[in-house]
Amino acid sequence: MAVTIKDVAKKANVAPSTVSRVIADNPSISDKTKRKVRKVMKELGYHLNANARNLVTKKTKTIGIVLKHSARYSLHNPFFQEVMRGIGSHCREEGYSLSITTGDSETAIYEDVIQMVEGRQVDGLIILYSRKGDKMIRYLLEKNFPFVVVGHPGQDYTGVTYVDNDNQKAAKDLTEFLLFLGHKHIAFFGGVLEYDVVSDRLKGYKEALNTHGIKFSPDYVKPLPYSRKEAMIAIDELFALPDSPTAFLALDIDYAIILSGVLTKRNMRIPEDASIVCFNNYEVADYTTPSLTTMDIHTYELGAEAARYVIELIINPQAIEKNVLIPTRIIERESHRPIKQEKPAEDVLMH
Structure with a gap:
C-alpha cells in the first residue's frame, strides 16, 4: 500500500497540512520542521508526485x-x-x-x-x-x-x-610563500585573463612582487588554455629569458600537472630545478610525483x-x-623547496 501524507504526518507528529506545506517549501514552516518531515518521508518511502506538485506550487524544485x-x-x-x-x-x-x-x-x-x-x-x-x-x-x-x-x-x-x-589575497599569499623561500623569478602560469578569478590572482601576484621590491615583468606571465602544446611553447619562452623562472605559480591543479609533465620531459627535476605551487586542493594533489603544494580554496x-x-x-x-x-590556506607538500643561494666568493675561499 502506498504511503500517504497522513502516514507521514502521524509519524512526524505534525498536521497533514504541515506536511503539504513542507512539500510546497512554504516559508512559514521552519527549517527544523522541514528537515524532520523530509527525514520521515525518506524513512517511510514517501514519493512525491512531482508533476502534481509543480502544477500546484508553480515550482520545479x-x-x-x-x-x-x-x-x-x-x-x-x-x-x-x-x-x-x-x-x-x-x-x-x-x-x-x-x-x-x-x-x-x-x-x-x-x-x-x-x-x-x-x-x-x-x-x-x-x-x-x-x-x-x-x-x-x-x-x-x-x-x-x-x-x-x-x-x-x-x-x-x-x-x-x-x-x-579573496583571490587577490590568496595569490599574494602564495606568491609570498615562494618569495620567502628565496625565489625571485616566479612565473604566473595558466588561466584566461577574461575570467575575473584569473585577473584577481594576477593582481595578487603583482602586489606580492611590489611589496618585496621586485619589479613586475609581463614576460613571466603566461595565460593559456588547458593545452599541453601551448604549455610547451610557453615554457620554452620562459626558459629563453635571461633569468629563467625558478618557481611556478600555476592557476590550478590541471595546469600544475601539465606543467610538471612538460618540465619532466625537459629533464628537469621538481622541486630541485623548479618549484611548483598551485591553486585548488584535491585528493589528486597527494598522488602526483612529487605531491603538489596547493592553495586550498575550499571548493x-x-x-x-x-x-x-x-x-x-x-x-x-x-x-x-x-x-x-x-x-x-596553503597546504604544504613536496613540490617546493628553498632556492639554493650562491655562496659569496670570500665565503668559498674561507672553506
Missing part, C-alpha cells in the same frame, strides 16, 4: 547549474566535481534536484540558460564562473531571476549574490554556500544580495 565549459570537459575537472559535491549535498537536504547545461560552446550554454528560464524548467541558477561583461548575468538581472555566482561578478554589476574567495564550501543562497533567493525573492568570502 530544481536548480540549474551553468558551466564554464561543456559538460564533456567539466565532468573531468576536479573543481567541477568538488563544487558539485557541495551543491548537491545542500540541495538534497532541501529537497532540490539539479539540472546541468549541456551546450558545447559559449553560445549553446547561453541558449540552454534561456530555455531553462523561459521554459520554467528551474527555480534558480548557480553560475560556476565569473567573466567580465558576461551577457548571462545581464540577462538574468533583466529577468529578475534568482541566481548566485561562484566567483566575483566584477564592478559591472550590482545586486548580485556571489560566493568566492566544497563554495558549492554548499552557493546552493544555500540560491534557495534563499528562490524562497524570498526580496532577500538582500550577499557577498560571501570563503577563507583559503
